[in-house]
Amino acid sequence: MKKKRVLPIIMLMCIVLLCACNYNRKSMKNEYVEKDGEKEYAENTDREADTDRQIEKGYDLSIDARQRAEAEEDCKEMMGLILELYKNADKGCASNVVIADEVIDQMVEKLKVTGCPVTITEIYSNMENYTKLEDFLNAAAAGRGGSAVVYEIHSDGGIGRYKYSYDGKDMYVLSAKAAWNDDKPVITYISYTRIKEWKFTDKGYFCYELCVPEYPEVTEIVDGSCMVRVKPITEENREISEKCVLGLAYQGNNLLCSDWDADHMEHLDYNGMYEYLYAMKYQEQFPSGDYPDGIPKGEFERLIMEYLPVTAEEIQDYAAFDKEKQTYAWVRLGCFNYAPTYFGTSFPEVTDIRENEDGTVTLTVDAVCSMVLCDDAVITHELTVRFSEDGGFQYLGNKILDDGISNIPDYQYRIVRE
Numbered sequence: 001m002k003k004k005r006v007l008p009i010i011m012l013m014c015i016v017l018l019c020a021c022n023y024n025r026k027s028m029k030n031e032y033v034e035k036d037g038e039k040e041y042a043e044n045t046d047r048e049a050d051t052d053r054q055i056e057k058g059y060d061l062s063i064d065a066r067q068r069a070e071a072e073e074d075c076k077e078m079m080g081l082i083l084e085l086y087k088n089a090d091k092g093c094a095s096n097v098v099i100a101d102e103v104i105d106q107m108v109e110k111l112k113v114t115g116c117p118v119t120i121t122e123i124y125s126n127m128e129n130y131t132k133l134e135d136f137l138n139a140a141a142a143g144r145g146g147s148a149v150v151y152e153i154h155s156d157g158g159i160g161r162y163k164y165s166y167d168g169k170d171m172y173v174l175s176a177k178a179a180w181n182d183d184k185p186v187i188t189y190i191s192y193t194r195i196k197e198w199k200f201t202d203k204g205y206f207c208y209e210l211c212v213p214e215y216p217e218v219t220e221i222v223d224g225s226c227m228v229r230v231k232p233i234t235e236e237n238r239e240i241s242e243k244c245v246l247g248l249a250y251q252g253n254n255l256l257c258s259d260w261d262a263d264h265m266e267h268l269d270y271n272g273m274y275e276y277l278y279a280m281k282y283q284e285q286f287p288s289g290d291y292p293d294g295i296p297k298g299e300f301e302r303l304i305m306e307y308l309p310v311t312a313e314e315i316q317d318y319a320a321f322d323k324e325k326q327t328y329a330w331v332r333l334g335c336f337n338y339a340p341t342y343f344g345t346s347f348p349e350v351t352d353i354r355e356n357e358d359g360t361v362t363l364t365v366d367a368v369c370s371m372v373l374c375d376d377a378v379i380t381h382e383l384t385v386r387f388s389e390d391g392g393f394q395y396l397g398n399k400i401l402d403d404g405i406s407n408i409p410d411y412q413y414r415i416v417r418e
Contacts, residue, residue, distance in 0.1 A: 058194035058211025067163075067174060072187050075161050075178035078114070078151055079185035082107040086157045087183055097156045097180075107153050117150045119228070123347050124241060126232035133164075134230050137200040140166040150228070156180075158188075164195075171195040173210070196224070203351070203366075204231020205376040227370035237350045244385060244393060245348035245365055247280040248273070252333045254411040256348060256365065256381065261397035262309045270304055270319035271329055272414035277307050294327030308395055320415040329415050341409045342372045349376075360386045360396060379404035 085107050091097045099107075104120055111118045112128040119127040127133070127150070136148035145168045152160040158179040165172050177189040198208035210224035233241075250257050253273035260268060274295065275286035281303065300319075301312045315321075320329040331337060352364035362384050366377040381404070384396040 057213075058196065059191075059213065061172075061192040061194065063174065063190065063192045067192075068190060071161055071163065071174055071176040071190060074149070075159055075176050075187060076185045078111055078159050078161070079178050079180075081110045081114075082153075082157070082159075083183065085110065086180060089157065099155060099157045104153055104155070104157075107157070111151055111153070117148065118153065119150065120153045121155060123246065124233055124238045124349070125229065127228070127230055130230050130232065133206070133228075134200075134204075136164065136166075137206060137230070140171060141200060143168060171198055171208070173208075200230070201376050203376050204229065205368075206230050207374045207376065209374060221372075223372055225370065225372050225374040227368075227374055227376070233349065236353065240353060240363060241348065241350040241365075244363065245350065245383065248276050249348060250346050250367055251344035252276065252338070252414065255395065256383065256398060257343075257367075257379070257400070257405075257408060258411060259399055259405065261384075261399075265308065265310050265314065266318050268308075268318065269411070269413050270315055272333075274300060274303065274328070274330065277303055281306070288330065288332060291330060294322060294325060295330050297321075297326045297328065300328040306392070306394070320417050331415060333414060337414055338412055339409075342369060343367070343378055343408045345369060345371050346373075346378055351380075356384075360384050379408055 085103055086099070089099050089103045091099070101122075108118055108120060108128060115129055115132075117127050117129045117133045119125055133148045133150055136146050139146050145166050147163060147165040149161065149163045152162065154160060156179070158177060161176045161178075163174040165174070172192065172194050174192050175190065176187060178185045179188045180186075194211045196209045196211050198206070200206055206228040208226050210226065212222040212224035214222070245256060248256050253276055254267075254269050255273055258267060275288070278286040297316075301315050304310065304315055305312065310318075316323075321327075322329065346367040346369040348365045349368050350363050350365055354362045354364070356362060362382050365381050365383055367379045367381075368376050369378050379400055380402065381398055381400045383398050385393045386396055387393045
């Protein structure tokens with residue numbers, strides 16, 4: 001009788017234990033599922049947070065597959081249009097290929113027929129079909145969305161493609177670059193970046209600053225400034241710019257970045273300007289190795305007096321001159337006598353030419369800086385010159401307008417005069 005009672009009890013206990021075990025296994029299983037779910041949720045959240053952070057930073061943005069394919073196909077198509085020109089061009093033996101200017105111009109003509117804006121990486125170069133980019137920028141300035149694609153031919157025969165887009169709030173650029181590898185186009189670079197700030201100037205420059213890595217991500221400054229000439233420079237302004245001011249610019253001499261005239265020439269850096277005037281006259285770099293002990297008096301003074309209304313006696317008084325050796329000092333521009341500035345990278349651009357009653361000509365010149373300053377007129381100055389019948393000219397004076405001299409660094413003389 002007891003055995004009959006014990007058996008049901010034992011069976012009941014087994015059932016209870018079995019249910020308990022099944023419950024525990026289910027609980028453990030649910031616990032693992034919940035943990036895996038939490039892990040997956042956490043990973044997804046982290047990925048979304050990384051994406052949000054990258055979007056906020058504005059650079060290395062993810063590129064839509066369709067947009068990427070379109071950029072790559074467009075680059076290769078454009079490269080195909082200039083393939084024969086590239087294959088037949090003289091590339092020399094150097095590892096860094098530089099295509100002749102006339103061939104680059106022919107490449108521009110090839111791409112021009114597509115109707116897309118096309119430009120090259122040269123100072124004073126004009127953009128073909130520029131009105132398409134101009135219309136886009138004017139529309140963006142008015143708050144209307146849209147896009148425009150610009151192609152840039154590089155000196156090695158490669159191509160850059162820049163698609164600018166505006167969504168009514170922010171502007172972006174999808175940049176792609178293609179190069180040649182055994183006469184075959186290859187995509188070497190592609191990125192998608194938000195433009196932090198931009199402006200379309202009255203002169204016709206598209207100036208913008210890209211979002212770039214900043215401290216503490218990087219310890220060195222990354223320059224995200226870009227400048228694109230949209231509206232063309234006139235042929236006359238280009239010719240005068242190349243002839244009279246490009247060779248001097250704003251680094252290593254102060255002829256264009258100081259106030260002076262024929263009666264006040266004592267503060268010009270004659271020792272610094274000599275190499276630039278030499279290059280302008282002889283169309284070759286100054287052979288400094290030929291003058292280890294200085295530049296002979298006669299050579300130095302003849303060249304300076306050809307370009308400036310100054311006497312030999314005044315040059316000796318104003319410049320670093322060794323009376324015993326009868327030579328003028330010259331040293332190469334370097335870290336010991338020049339502190340690099342962004343202004344020094346500017347290039348001069350003639351924007352107006354005015355003929356005066358006395359036969360002289362006054363050139364209005366802007367200092368254009370495409371780097372960090374990203375300004376198409378850091379300073380504006382009036383340079384007065386006199387042209388001769390043989391095609392030569394002489395500088396007569398320079399005047400910086402609108403107190404612009406206070407906005408640029410103090411000039412550092414190449415050689416400290418005693």
